[in-house]
Amino acid sequence: MTVAEIIDLEVQLIKDHDADLIELRQRDRKIGQQLNAANTRRGELFVAWLKQVRKNEHPSPGELFDTGYRWLGRLLFFVGLIIGSGSAASVLSYNGAKPVNIVNFLAVLIGLQLLTILFFLLNSLPASLRRCIPGSGEFYNFIRELSYLFSRLMGKIFNHLPSKHLNRLWQDLQRIKVKQKLYGSVEKWLVIRLTQRFGLAFNIGALATCLYLITFSDLAFAWNTTLEINNKTFHTITRTIATPWRTIVPKGVPSLDLVEQSRYFQLDDQYFDTQADTEIPKAIVVGRWWLFLILSLISYGFIPRIIIYTFSIIKLKTALMKLPLKSAEFESLFDRLTRPLLQTRPIERDYSAPSDQFDTNFKYDFQTSSSICIAIQWGDIAMDNDQVFELIRNRFAWSVNQLVSAGGFDYIKSNVAALEMIEQQNDCLPILILVESWESPSTAILNFIKQLRTKLDASDHIIIGLVNTASRPVWQPPNKIERQVWKNGIAKLADPYLRAESMVEEL
């Protein structure tokens, strides 16, 4: 996994934060199945998921960061080369008047680098050990303050940048800042890698310049210091410095003679033993220092930088690999990718409304002066004869001329009997069909009414009497919905002399 991928993952998770949960689960589970999520490592799984979710969104915040980071690395490398080269040119500057001071060279090109390497090593120590080092607390506080000031400065700079992409990058980075605890190790090695790149370039620049000046100019080296250091001590120091290559390149170790011969006093503007007679010319003798200096730069500058740079690359990769990816959002994503999706809704739904719509506002022509009726008890309605008579009398003030049953469990015979009875009636009496209001008007009763109409005149009245038998022992009117259901149901027959009535009037 790369840093760019982590940034893009986090940005995508932020985007998903506001998305619909059901859609997210469906989307991610589908991807999870394609990726065989349960058997794939988390990091690989999330990256593959990201590719599918993001599709062709370029440049992504991660890509922007990557580009920025790469350019910053190049810039630092270039700056390192210039500064390294400049520093080397400066400490090796020789115009023939005063020789190059070896102490300066060692202090600037080796000493300072060793100091930064020491800080790096200190920083790499566990915090508990680091605290034991005197002054480390104050030092780190100082660094922290500096970094705080730096981040504020960067914030201000970013806020003033007009570029749309950079602003977006900044916003995304701000969000990721919240996750520092998770990504702290990655951030650390990202920064170290950049600084070591600079350090490496510094050493390359310094080495190249040294080699160039040594090869193409006539340098004279000397050592001088205000400190009271005698030749022997300085020789010991140089021998110690030369320890790494002492056995491999013996010529790179300055001899005591060379140390003695190249001591220089500014006051006298001359070498310490300038009067001594030697067979070798002075310039050649003092020029022997170059190998020591180059080897010092390689051993204490270039090689440690290469090692730390390589180490930082490895550590960054390890940190990226070791990322637990177990924050709440990642856990949730992993769950969405791996947990089987439970779906209970239909794949395709039939939303079609009933095709047969009827005019439920039919105008009924209902005028009757009759005082008697024919009553039909429909569908096993639970009423005895007396109850029927009473209910009809109370509601319509009718007496019942004939009472028959129809629509029951075994209704074929009873229906036929009822229809025959009605056919034989000579009087034009209203037909009252008593139904239980909480039942729906089924095809059975509608067919019966159709058959009934064939036995009657077109203008004979048929009334569906709605009885709320569920309300007993007290008779109550059917509810509004039940009335509406029956009104709609019989409207299918489009019969102007057919209507539904409550058998108990509403108060």
Added chain:
Amino acid sequence: MNIEIPKFAVIGRVNKGKSSIVATLAEDDSVIIDPLPGTTRICQEFPFRIDSKTLMILIDTPGFQDAPRMLAWLRDNEDSVTNRREVVAKFLRTFQGTDEFIDECRLLEPILNGAGILYVVDGAKPFRKNYEAEMEILRWTGQPRMALINKIGEGDHSDEWRPALDQYFSVVRSFNAHFVNFWDRVKLLEAFRELHEPWRESINSSITFLKDEWQRRQQEAVTIIANLLLDQLTYEQSIAIETNADPQKYKNKFETEFHDYLRKREQKARKSIEHLYHHLKIETEEDELVRPIFEEDLFAQSTWSLLGLTPKQLIALGAIAGATVGGILDASVGGASFFTGTILGGALGGASVFYFSTNRFASIENIIGVIQGKKLIRIGPHKNPNFPWIVLDRALLHYKNIRDLAHSRREKLKLSTKNENQRVVASLDSSTRKALNQVFSAIRKKGIKESVDLKNKFDELLYQIIHDL
């Protein structure tokens, strides 16, 4: 080995709650449920799928229209009791595609193709003998059958129904589609399992996945509620105004915006919970005259008087927190302070709660700084000690209602606004309250994002509360 996928046709007379049962079992609030009959015109399949694998299928069917006549036809065409299923098939062949017995043909088709039968009756209405025609037809099909006594409205005639149903169905269950919870659904599935041996494995898998899904939803609900509280407790807003401008002029607008944000954030969390439990169509209109308590404004007086902790509980929590701090001081001087720290800390803690809990609204603070020559004023985070408890109480109340809301319900959700017992947090045990109070304090101090342990602790506490609801 091919496992037979169980299919269940939900059968019954028109308007007896077939679609309600399907909506509840399939967690589908988009199933059309209308008291006016005829909304289900064709058979609709509701597959119970785990990923793309179907474990079970529910089939919503049109209702019986003329069962007695159909039964009469079947009897007329019967040769022997051994070929009754063939007679039903013959009926289908005879009438399918004609104008007669349209709905009967549609509902019989899946049964003859192997679906089990879930026969639904309305137990709120009395039993009538003509229902036996439907039951008898279903018996003729020879398919595994179960009867469900649903209840639409008041009244209970289950005792009348049971003896009749027992004669025709191997399993009879009461199942009120509008008021069942998750465990009732699981129980029903367990009953399905007993109907037909070859279906057992598939139904077992369905039950396992359903339970797993239920647990997952609880965990996700915890995350949603925890994030809501985190945002509500840490949200602040600041604006820069001209140096000579009076901050009070911006007070109303600024405070309104602040509280509106909190309201919207709460709405967002509620929507997530509703979607989590597949309630996609739930109505949340705010302009009704009588609104359920959790539809009332987050900052309404009634909300603050009915939800959250009681003043007594709040002051007790404040006093405990203060006394703890004071106790540390006492301990550091080896008790030489004669517990003055504990006593004073407790008194101060309680008093501070009393002081801060009087205001339901957050107010703007005085100028908190100057930036680029402008005065910076800030509002939030909300300081009232009862605020997190109110937010949590409302979230839990809403959660509980959504979790237990059957998908067949179409009316707006209501809670009794008069019931003092609706405070969830007030009924928590004191150790949970104390632990939650610590979490709230930590969130207010530095935000929970800083601490994974704290977040875990908060999630654990919430999970326990939600689990016990």
